[in-house]
Amino acid sequence: MPLGLIRQGLRGRRRPRRAMPAAVPLRPRYDVVIIGAGGHGLAAAYYLAKDHGITDVAVLDKGWLGGGNTARNTAIIRSNYLTPEGVRFYDESVRLWRGLSGELDYNILHSERGHLTLAHNDASLRTMRWRAEVNKHLGVESEVVDRDELARICPPLDLDPGARFPILGALYHKPGAIARHDAVAWGYAIAAARRGVDIHQKTEVTGILTEKGRVTGVETTQGRIACAKVLQAVAGSSSLVAAMAGFRLPIRTVPLQACVTEPLKPFLDPIVVSGSLHVYVSQSARGELVMGGATDPYTLYAQRSTLEFKEGLAAPMLTLFPFLAEVRVLRQWAGLADMTPDFSPIMGPTPVRDYYIDAGWGTWGFKATPVSGKRMAETVASGRPPALIEPFALERFASFRQLGERGAASVGQ
Numbered sequence: 020m021p022l023g024l025i026r027q028g029l030r031g032r033r034r035p036r037r038a039m040p041a042a043v044p045l046r047p048r049y050d051v052v053i054i055g056a057g058g059h060g061l062a063a064a065y066y067l068a069k070d071h072g073i074t075d076v077a078v079l080d081k082g083w084l085g086g087g088n089t090a091r092n093t094a095i096i097r098s099n100y101l102t103p104e105g106v107r108f109y110d111e112s113v114r115l116w117r118g119l120s121g122e123l124d125y126n127i128l129h130s131e132r133g134h135l136t137l138a139h140n141d142a143s144l145r146t147m148r149w150r151a152e153v154n155k156h157l158g159v160e161s162e163v164v165d166r167d168e169l170a171r172i173c174p175p176l177d178l179d180p181g182a183r184f185p186i187l188g189a190l191y192h193k194p195g196a197i198a199r200h201d202a203v204a205w206g207y208a209i210a211a212a213r214r215g216v217d218i219h220q221k222t223e224v225t226g227i228l229t230e231k232g233r234v235t236g237v238e239t240t241q242g243r244i245a246c247a248k249v250l251q252a253v254a255g256s257s258s259l260v261a262a263m264a265g266f267r268l269p270i271r272t273v274p275l276q277a278c279v280t281e282p283l284k285p286f287l288d289p290i291v292v293s294g295s296l297h298v299y300v301s302q303s304a305r306g307e308l309v310m311g312g313a314t315d316p317y318t319l320y321a322q323r324s325t326l327e328f329k330e331g332l333a334a335p336m337l338t339l340f341p342f343l344a345e346v347r348v349l350r351q352w353a354g355l356a357d358m359t360p361d362f363s364p365i366m367g368p369t370p371v372r373d374y375y376i377d378a379g380w381g382t383w384g385f386k387a388t389p390v391s392g393k394r395m396a397e398t399v400a401s402g403r404p405p406a407l408i409e410p411f412a413l414e415r416f417a418s419f420r421q422l423g424e425r426g427a428a429s430v431g432q
């Protein structure tokens with residue numbers, strides 16, 4: 020349990036402030052409009068208010084708080100990336116996650132478990148060594164461990180050298196963690212609203228208003244809003260909303276499915292990932308195994324679940340943990356992953372002045388919630404992206420400065 024939470028518990032008999040922000044009337048003008056009330060949009064609103072004193076902010080969502088990708092992922096937090104730009108960025112997020120329950124005064128069930136990326140062949144081991152070296156160089160705790168060490172870190176793993184896909188070793192990343200994803204959206208929403216931010220659910224943006232290349236407002240299903248600045252944070256619909264603003268994104272949107280099992284006694288401490296077998300799993304605080312695999316192999320804007328996915332996931336899961344054969348799947352769902360060609364996000368200015376974007380989160384967006392919120396708030400407030408997110412500019416695709424994060428972005432596309 021994070022120390023901050025214990026401290027909070029001991030602080031006294033304070034009544035927890037849990038109530039969701041009440042609905043407020045939509046005003047015809049705001050300084051800043053944020054499109055998307057997912058984790059990233061709400062975090063940006065919170066840091067705009069907290070770090071920059073900008074509270075005349077409306078966060079709009081066509082659905083409900085955290086009803087998009089925020090609560091449709093597998094809630095994995097880590098910074099063991101491959102590119103120095105990626106490692107630095109996610110490392111700041113890992114640090115922010117650690118203090119987030121205390122900062123938001125809301126328990127997001129953050130739990131540091133360690134993260135294992137398994138290697139089943141020499142080529143994977145080589146990539147793990149490469150990642151470990153880049154990580155260590157930047158002060159991030161990652162190391163390659165052999166089978167004996169793996170047996171100590173994760174006893175339930177089948178480490179039989181005669182297995183069909185024998186495990187040779189793994190990249191072990193101690194700071195790997197999980198959190199309760201929807202609580203993250205609720206926590207940021209409550210904290211932002213407490214500082215004066217307006218959150219408007221069921222308010223879909225239907226048009227972006229511009230004048231002489233600069234954004235002037237948005238058209239919504241609840242009326243028109245004039246504003247000085249817009250931040251777009253709509254994972255899964257990024258290309259569609261950008262098109263309303265008049266520019267194109269190098270993004271392909273594909274479904275990413277996941278599922279959970281019935282609750283089991285706690286047996287799996289670390290998060291376990293196999294890129295070669297296309298599977299990842301962690302055990303939640305409720306005891307459910309939270310599992311996912313590769314993205315669906317086609318572009319689709321549908322959040323449906325398929326039997327094909329479940330079957331494809333069961334085989335590698337049972338290769339790693341054969342004793343789970345009788346365990347039942349309880350729930351299954353899908354999110355929409357906005358994939359970029361270099362497997363890195365897009366953050367910063369756009370061809371429309373004062374219109375900023377937070378997009379291209381593919382299968383790696385949840386873990387970036389605090390850092391993208393904080394750094395996008397800084398970008399919107401100052402008009403300039405800070406050095407940490409400069410490498411992720413949309414412009415990199417025109418100037419051939421892509422980031423090449425495929426080897427570490429996630430489990431397989």
Ligand code: PYC
Pocket residue numbers: 093095096097299311382383428429430
């Ligand atoms: O980025 O760690 C990750 C991840 C795991 C599953 C999907 N994304």
